[in-house]
Amino acid sequence: MxxxxxxxxxxxxxxxxxxxxxxxxxxxxxxxxxxxxxxxxxxxxxxxxxxxxxxxxxxxxxxxxxxxxxxxxxxxxxxxxxxxxxxxxxxxxxxxxxxxxxxxxxxxxxxxxxxxxxxxxxxxxxxxxxxxxxxxxxxxxxxxxxxxxxxxxxxxxxxxxxxxERERRIEASLPRTIAFIYALSRSGMEFPKVMRILAEHQHIYGESAEEIHVAVRNMDMFGQDMITAIHTMARRSPSSQFKEFAENLASVLQSGRSLSEFLHQQYRDFQEEAEAQQEKLLDLLATLAEAYVTVLVAGPLFLITILVVLGIAVGDTLDPLRVFVYVILPCANLIFILYLLSATDTLTSTRGYENVEAPVDGLAGVRLADPAQTDGGRDATASVAAEYDESANVARLDAYRRFRSLRSILGNPLRTVVEQPLSLLWVTVPLAALIVLVRLPGVIDAGVLNVREFDDLLIQASLFVIGTFAIAFEVHRRRAEAIEAAVPDLLDRLASVNEAGMTVVESIDRVRRSELGALDTEMDRVWADIRWGSDIETALRRFEARMRTKIISRVVAITTKAMNASGDLATVLRIAASQAKADRRLKRARRQEMVTYMVVVYLAFFVFLFIVVVLSIVLIPSLPDGGTGTALNATSGGVAGPGAQNVPAVGGVGQTGSIDKDEYILVFFHTTIIQGLLSGLVAGQLSSGDIRTGAKHAAILIALAYATFIVLIPGP
Known part of the structure; x- marks a missing residue:
């Protein structure tokens, strides 16, 4: 050509x-x-x-x-x-x-x-x-x-x-955003400043804070007045709920009505709306769980059984079975998981965390003062080069900034794994790959790969990676839940002490002496920062950086900003505590409902595993080893006795096809492993709205399927 x-x-x-x-x-x-x-x-x-x-x-x-x-x-x-x-x-x-x-x-x-x-x-x-x-x-x-x-x-x-997508995220974060606005407005802060503070905390309050940022940008960059900026924000928003809130807010600001009463009523209304939205989401998840069990558990099981029967009756169906198990079944499950992710993305959301020490980096270009002009116990007439090696100190500071993140990660690996479970995969995945490569020559016999031994190797490596991550994430999740459970009590106690007339610093000192559960150690560290000369805002920011949870970030943001407006924090803390309790209540109700769906997925997998094992240990071994044989002569209407002539079955009915028993059992084994992995991920997504929770369930189901085949069917 x-x-x-x-x-x-x-x-x-x-x-x-x-x-x-x-x-x-x-x-x-x-x-x-x-x-x-x-x-x-x-x-x-x-x-x-x-x-x-x-x-x-x-x-x-x-x-x-x-x-x-x-x-x-x-x-x-x-x-x-x-x-x-x-x-x-x-x-x-x-x-x-x-x-x-x-x-x-x-x-x-x-x-x-x-x-x-x-x-x-x-x-x-x-x-x-x-x-x-x-x-x-x-x-x-x-x-x-x-x-x-x-x-x-x-x-x-x-x-x-x-x-x-933005509309769903805005409406999901709207109750927390209104609670933040309500709390700061009750502290006596001007409303334009409240809007600017909220716009600065998009990483905490999400898409609704990003909508507020539109109004702040129009005020600061284009010179719009606050009312016009709020109306513009309302017109641009994709959320009808946020649009209604913004329009009502502009009307209240223009009419001179009580802003606090309006925000309090809006907060209660949207909290009820959040509960209604959660009910709708739970109904959707119930439907999806039933659809999953019917279509992606019972359906594949029925189709696999039909293919096996056809293979027995008319010939080998191993290739269609492989296409279904290795291509169609995983793709269908992955599509379902992606849909679940989009349906439950408002339940959990990730965000970045501010580096508390980041402002120090802004001083990198500031010229250092001449030591000869300062009173630090040095001889003013001495040589600057002899008394103060400026270049060496700058080099040390640059090196510290360059390796600070690496030192933070490697300096305390256990804390890093607990706070960031995904970082564990950077170690376990290469380690598992190395183990597979080292053991790979042992599963090659005379230049031919032993598929069954290679399966054992891959499954064991996968269980190591998934299991270790599941343990790390479970510790991380339990730590976060313990912190979330202790936050409302902490806020209530701080509010009570502050109402008694104590300052914020005195309130922290008094509250840290009480029993706070998971926050006992951290409140002692906050008090230690204050005792060593840190201001209260910096101490709380460091507390936020150590905790790395959304609820702590919201509490710190409200507290630090309200302190700048007023020393009376009791009302603000009460509002924050009410919001934290509402979030905990919704999460607890959601978890109780979703446990049922997780159990349904487990039971469906057990049925799937039972049927596949029965096919592997009862049906397949009872078939003839090869060729085609007459399995039944009833179609002739006679009985085959001694010396009688067998009449072939009409149209081949009654003939058993030549099948490879070992290959069918191997495909069944792979089916249970694939189904265990994907069902575990689905169970985690249904139970908590977070696919990372599915690592625990996937490890359990894979281990169960693997152990079942090892004990009952030694071949694979």
Whole structure:
């Protein structure tokens, strides 16, 4: 084939490369944006379907670009997709014609007898040049339009999808956000300052704080007054609940009504709404759990049984069974897990943690004072180089900053694993891979891999990785739950002591002497920081950095900001305690409901394992070893006696196919391991809303399936 045949394909790659690289490369994105505006910028500015609606979608999704740029890039991407699809269409029809040109004798010589039916579809008919041109034109046009339509649809579907995701997250975090605003407003702080503080804590309060950031930005950068900024924020928000709250808030601020009473009522209303939303979510999870058991546990079990029976009756069905077990079943479970993640992402959310010592890095460029000008017990006439080696100290400080994070991780590995369980995988995964590589020669016999021994090796390594992570995460989870359980009591006691007239420092000293459960040691450390000269805000920030939990972050944020407004923290602490108790109550109710779904998944897996084991130890071993034999002659209507002539079964019914027993049992073994892993992840996601909890269940189910096959079926 001539190199000229590949010129269109090279052109398609060159055209598509900047578009593919634009999401990850700034330079490619600039090139694409420039060409998009050159080709389609004027057209988008003058025309455009659904312009107002699409502008609102882009703003609601917080996509950082203008409508003109996004629409122009969409048109450019659509055009590129049409060109690439048309070029690929020519190669598609060329490949189809090349396949049809294969003669029947070649297929019979190359493919096994089971695939000889393909000879019925080959044989290139004689076509004219005009017919060939028309066929290529239709194929290119079809693929080009399909590619362009898919790209155009995706580009305008993505802002809507992202806006819907933000709406769910805003409404999930709205009760905590309103509680924060209510607490700070009761402390006497001006409302614009409350909004600015909330905008600074997006890492704690999530998407609702990001919406407040829109109003703060409009006030600080564009000079809008507070009421106009709140109205603008309401129009841009994708959440109807947040929009209603913002509009009511603006009305209260304009009318002069009591802001505290309004926020208190809104907090109660949205807390009730959160309980109603949780009920809906629990109903959804109940439906999903039933669907999972029916479709992805009972369904596969039924299909596997049917394939085994067909294999016994008409022939080998091992290949379809392998495709189902190794491809279809994992993909279906992964799709279900991804859907569960999107449905339960409001139950748990991760966030980054501020580095308390980070402000020190801002002093790196500050020139150090001349030691000769200071009174530090040094001789002012002495040489600066002799008394104070500035360059050496700066080098030490730079080295400390460079290796501070590594020292924090390696200095106390146990604390690192407890606080960040995922960091354990950086050790266990390479260690498990090394063990597999070291033991791999032992499972190779005469140059042939022993599949059963290799399975043992992989399963043991997987159990090591999953089990150690499950233990670390369980310790981390129990620690977080113990802290969350102690926080409401801590806040109530601090509020009571503060109401008695004590200052914040005196309140901490008094409360730390009482029994606080998981917070006893940490409150002693907070008091130690204060005694050693740290201010109360820095001590609380260090406390937050050590705890690394969302509830502690919210408490510290409310307390530190309220202290700057007023010394009377009792009301603020009461509000924070009420919010913490409400969160605990919702979480406890959710856990009680979800335990039922977890039990359902366990029972479904036990049934699955029981049926597979019965097939492996009862049905498969009772079959003949090979060939085909007459299993039943009832179709003849007679009885086969001594000297009687056996009548073959009609249509092959009653014949047993030749099957490989060991291979079927091996596939059953792999099925239980795969199902155990995926069912464990599903059980964790259903029980807690966090897939990491599923590591514990996956380790238990895999170990159970592995031990069952080892004890009952020594072969695999």
């Amino acid at each position: 001539s190199w000229a045949n590949y010129v269109p394909l090279v052109i398609a790659l060159v055209i598509a490369l900047p578009v593919v690289l634009s999401p990850i490369s700034v330079y490619a994105d600039r090139i694409v944006t420039r060409f998009s505006l050159i080709f389609f910028g004027n057209y988008i500015s003058q025309r455009g379907r659904k312009r107002t609606l699409r502008k609102q979608l882009l703003r609601a999704a917080h996509i950082p670009t203008t409508y003109r740029t996004y629409a122009a890039k969409t048109a450019f991407f659509t055009g590129v997709a049409a060109i690439v699809g048309s070029i690929l269409g020519m190669y598609f029809i060329w490949l189809g014609l090349a396949i049809l040109a294969v003669d029947a004798e070649t297929i019979r010589a190359v493919f096994p007898p089971d695939l000889h039916f393909l000879t019925n579809f080959v044989g290139l008919p004689t076509i004219s040049v005009f017919e060939l041109f028309a066929l290529m034109a239709v194929t290119s046009l079809t693929l080009g339009v399909s590619f362009a339509g898919a790209v155009y649809w995706y580009r305008w579907w993505y802002p809507e999808y992202r806006g819907d």
